[in-house]
Amino acid sequence: MADGLRKGLTSYGDAGFSLFLRKAFIKAMGYSDDALDRPIVGITNTHSDYNPCHGNSPQIIEAVKRGVMLAGALPMVFPTISIGESFAHPTSMYLRNLMAMDTEEMIKAQPMDAVVAIGGCDKTLPAQIMAALSVDLPTVVIPVGPMVVGHHKGEVLGACTDCRRMWGKFRAGEIDQQEIDDVNARLAPSVGTCMVMGTASTMACITEAMGLSLPMSATIPAPHAERFRSAEASGKVAATLAKNKGPKPSEFLTPGSFRNAQVVLQAIGGSTNGLIHLTAMANRTPNRIDLAAFDELGRDVPVLVDLKPSGDHYMEHFHHAGGVPKLMAQLGDLIDLDAKSVTGETLREIVAKAEDVPGQDVIRSKDNPIKREGGLAILHGNLAPRSAVIKHSAASPKLMQHTGRAVVFESVEDMTNRVDDPDLDVTADDVLVLRNAGPKGAPGMPEAGYLPIPMKLARAGVKDMVRISDARMSGTAFGTIVLHITPESAVGGPLALVKNGDMIRLDVAKRSIDLLIDEAEFAKRQAALPPATTPDWAKRGYAHLFHTTILQADDGCDFDFMTEKGKG
Numbered sequence: 001m002a003d004g005l006r007k008g009l010t011s012y013g014d015a016g017f018s019l020f021l022r023k024a025f026i027k028a029m030g031y032s033d034d035a036l037d038r039p040i041v042g043i044t045n046t047h048s049d050y051n052p053c054h055g056n057s058p059q060i061i062e063a064v065k066r067g068v069m070l071a072g073a074l075p076m077v078f079p080t081i082s083i084g085e086s087f088a089h090p091t092s093m094y095l096r097n098l099m100a101m102d103t104e105e106m107i108k109a110q111p112m113d114a115v116v117a118i119g120g121c122d123k124t125l126p127a128q129i130m131a132a133l134s135v136d137l138p139t140v141v142i143p144v145g146p147m148v149v150g151h152h153k154g155e156v157l158g159a160c161t162d163c164r165r166m167w168g169k170f171r172a173g174e175i176d177q178q179e180i181d182d183v184n185a186r187l188a189p190s191v192g193t194c195m196v197m198g199t200a201s202t203m204a205c206i207t208e209a210m211g212l213s214l215p216m217s218a219t220i221p222a223p224h225a226e227r228f229r230s231a232e233a234s235g236k237v238a239a240t241l242a243k244n245k246g247p248k249p250s251e252f253l254t255p256g257s258f259r260n261a262q263v264v265l266q267a268i269g270g271s272t273n274g275l276i277h278l279t280a281m282a283n284r285t286p287n288r289i290d291l292a293a294f295d296e297l298g299r300d301v302p303v304l305v306d307l308k309p310s311g312d313h314y315m316e317h318f319h320h321a322g323g324v325p326k327l328m329a330q331l332g333d334l335i336d337l338d339a340k341s342v343t344g345e346t347l348r349e350i351v352a353k354a355e356d357v358p359g360q361d362v363i364r365s366k367d368n369p370i371k372r373e374g375g376l377a378i379l380h381g382n383l384a385p386r387s388a389v390i391k392h393s394a395a396s397p398k399l400m401q402h403t404g405r406a407v408v409f410e411s412v413e414d415m416t417n418r419v420d421d422p423d424l425d426v427t428a429d430d431v432l433v434l435r436n437a438g439p440k441g442a443p444g445m446p447e448a449g450y451l452p453i454p455m456k457l458a459r460a461g462v463k464d465m466v467r468i469s470d471a472r473m474s475g476t477a478f479g480t481i482v483l484h485i486t487p488e489s490a491v492g493g494p495l496a497l498v499k500n501g502d503m504i505r506l507d508v509a510k511r512s513i514d515l516l517i518d519e520a521e522f523a524k525r526q527a528a529l530p531p532a533t534t535p536d537w538a539k540r541g542y543a544h545l546f547h548t549t550i551l552q553a554d555d556g557c558d559f560d561f562m563t564e565k566g567k568g
């Protein structure tokens, strides 16, 4: 029998009196003993006027409650913080670990036998899953689902790959103010998460591949009736988990589950952010994401899903083509089909039920891939001793091997101030370098790695250049962009040593990124770096905690004391 309202009572001493008190207070809401004596399913509420991506969450919560009650348990909704990508200052990444801590502590603090985590906007699913893996209470995750697509002049539009593309056209003078205003109202035509293969979609797909959410739940569009039926079904599953006291995440997630997540991340041409989040999630368990093995995996796993920004379609098309189960079916023996889902089924059983959609061209077969290799590659070199990442599925083939002159920006602010200066000494063959934009440096590792093409080059028709930084990039962006250079420049990483005019060599086939200066000069510049100091912004509060304990990108940017290793 589940613990229900009795859970955690021992902390009060007199268990009988404590339960009496708990019941007395909660009865103020009109509950009966019949309701209160049942297993409890906690449901996170991340609804916020600042988070349009979660705009359907009240309706999802209603559906989950219905499912929980139909299965004979009691649903209890509780709030946590919510992070909407476009309104989170300084960055949403800065707040991810705060949300993970909030969610973890609220699950622990309140009596519940299972939890349903409803999230979706980029950092929310990773935060909730990091929490759930640490608490290790039976958990069902529900992504809020992607937006439906927009339309403009006969063209399909989606947030926010097309935000960038259309803004690029506006910057280049190809479309006027009136048209960009029209586009602005059509890019996000419904609630839900960005409907391209950005971070939100990437994390939803990974979550489903790991079996933490129900089959098809990653791709059902946010406003569709099916989304709410899936939520109702998730509520029923959670009630069953609550009654049976499991399985807990630790009881069904295997190393194969984490490997499946990596395979799917490569095969969807997923967001680079997905790698950071998956690393952070794994580090909350005894599992690890080994970047060398991830890169190796990428050489065997083709990109099969034809979605923007690597391909042509949008999430609703992926859904109608069969979603993640169909993708895993196409990946065949690259997936560990013995891994389990929270529903109790194996992936083999789920894949066997994948829908066959005649004529669909969104989920390709292995012999007709979008790209023969996976979407993400890990680079090393004297510029990135611990690692850097490139989404080569969304990069220009002609720039994959490129040597160019460095044009250095000291910070995001410096870049913003100078990148469009007509006097900036820059050509299309140069390498744009942005530093002090890593986890500590900015802080919170902004999505500034998609450095804009300098205005004068954009106007001359330049669409892509090699751009490198210790920042992140939106999963919805396209270009030859090296990210997450680790260690970051703010902690003395070699990116701090680059000077204007130095030559930088990128060779994706060789997985290398190097600063072409001799060792003596390298050492001299390193010795001349100023010592790290605590900036003013990091002197108090959460900022202080963040600055003193944030790990680098290759460790998932979690706080050092929150990881499984941090326990010991």
Ligand code: FES
Binding pocket: 053, 084, 085, 086, 120, 121, 122, 192, 193, 194, 198, 200
């Ligand atoms: Fe929320 Fe893109 S802004 S998912």
Ligand code: MG
Binding pocket: 085, 122, 198, 199, 200, 474, 475, 476
């Ligand atoms: Mg994003």
